[in-house]
Amino acid sequence: MTARMPTALAATFLMLAPHAAQAQNIEGFRPLFEDRLHQQGDGFSLCVNTLSMTAPFERALASAIGDILLTDVKIIDIEPNAPVRPLDTALSYTAEQIYILMAEQCDGFMGFSIAAGYPDWLTVSRPYLVGENILITKDPTVERLEDIPTDRPIGSRFGTAGDASLITYLQSLPETRRWKRFGYGENTLLLERLDDGTVASGVIWEPTLQFATKGDPAAAGYRQIAAPFNISASQVGIGIRTIDSYLKEELADAIEALVEDGTIDALMREHHLAGETSAAQTSLNR
Structure with missing residues (x-):
């Protein structure tokens, strides 16, 4: 109905x-x-x-x-x-x-x-x-966030638990060692910016990533990397x-x-x- x-x-x-x-x-x-x-x-x-x-x-x-x-x-x-x-x-x-x-x-x-x-x-x-909200990338050389130069931005979906965790972590860092955060109003755009290299990594809800890739993120080129901060589920x-x-x-x-x-x-x-x-x-x- x-x-x-x-x-x-x-x-x-x-x-x-x-x-x-x-x-x-x-x-x-x-x-x-x-x-x-x-x-x-x-x-x-x-x-x-x-x-x-x-x-x-x-x-x-x-x-x-x-x-x-x-x-x-x-x-x-x-x-x-x-x-x-x-x-x-x-x-x-x-x-x-x-x-x-x-x-x-x-x-x-x-x-x-x-x-x-x-x-x-x-x-x-x-x-x-x-x-879980996870940190992902499409760069095969990156294994953890610290592998990404600080002049490369990190993406996230506005208003999510993952976004809040990322903001809290970035604000705890000295400005000279802080990545830029690019916030997006929808997950589709976040993944598009990962695909075209606008952002080097992104925080995303894992069920969203699974749904976007029909249950196979690896086949679409996405990899989870280690985050140096706790990301709320x-x-x-x-x-x-x-x-x-x-x-x-x-x-x-x-x-x-x-x-x-x-x-x-x-x-x-x-x-x-x-x-x-x-x-x-x-x-x-x-």
């Missing part, structure tokens, strides 16, 4: 005063948000960003969650209302629009970063996907209404079981989010 912004609620949302505070916008929908019961009887619905690179994996995972919990999971594809970058996962809806979607049809919304700060009405499940979970604490517990139990039995690793490989050398979720997702 594919859905856009719910029509009746969207019309109401768009009629709100354009300069009203976000909290005021949300308050108008709070009674519906808090009173809505699960619409699937004993089951529940999970919404998926249909154009995200992780969407096929997340649909398969949602079905596996239903199998583990012996319940019906209704999978709803949500079409973004703005262009989506091919190698990114962000949903282009605002917080208010997410609120409306969860008020009317989404018991859970897949694809939420664990690290991000969220309003009080939203919580995030245990992560179902933990991916990125974790992805399911966004849930804070009031649905029981659902959060159920999802945590299901995800734990699917991590432990290897299902999530198998689904990640099937959908080109992990390769043969990728660390297993049993070691990353604890």
Whole structure:
């Protein structure tokens, strides 16, 4: 099932005063948000960003969650209302629009970063996907960051955990020994700049690299190199209404079981989010 912004609620949302505070916008929908019961009887619905690179994996995972919990999971594809970058996962809806979607049809919304700060009405499940951010290059002579001259820039994707780790490290270095950082607004552009030599190395989420190369980065010429600093992993979970604490517990139990039995690793490989050398979720997702 594919859905856009719910029509009746969207019309109401768009009629709100354009300069009203976000909290005021949300308050108008709070009674519906808090009173809505699960619409699937004993089951529940999970919404998926249909154009995200992780969407096929997340649909398969949602079905596996239903199998583990012996319940019906209704999978709803949500079409973004703005262009989506091919190698990114962000949903282009605002917080208010997410609120409306969860008020009317989404018991859970897949694809939420664990690290991000969220309003009080939203919580995030245990992560179902933990991916390392890695330092890569296409230069066969480079084995570690220190092999790269400091006049050659390092690339990263704006706003990611890997980008934050790189910034922290570079700021700790004396200016005379500091590489330049070139930040890019999308992963496709980051990989293109690695390909054409604009940047000598780049920090990227490993599932993104795996997806971009159909599970074989080496065949595409990419190599992971040693980083002299700790790069935080990125974790992805399911966004849930804070009031649905029981659902959060159920999802945590299901995800734990699917991590432990290897299902999530198998689904990640099937959908080109992990390769043969990728660390297993049993070691990353604890």
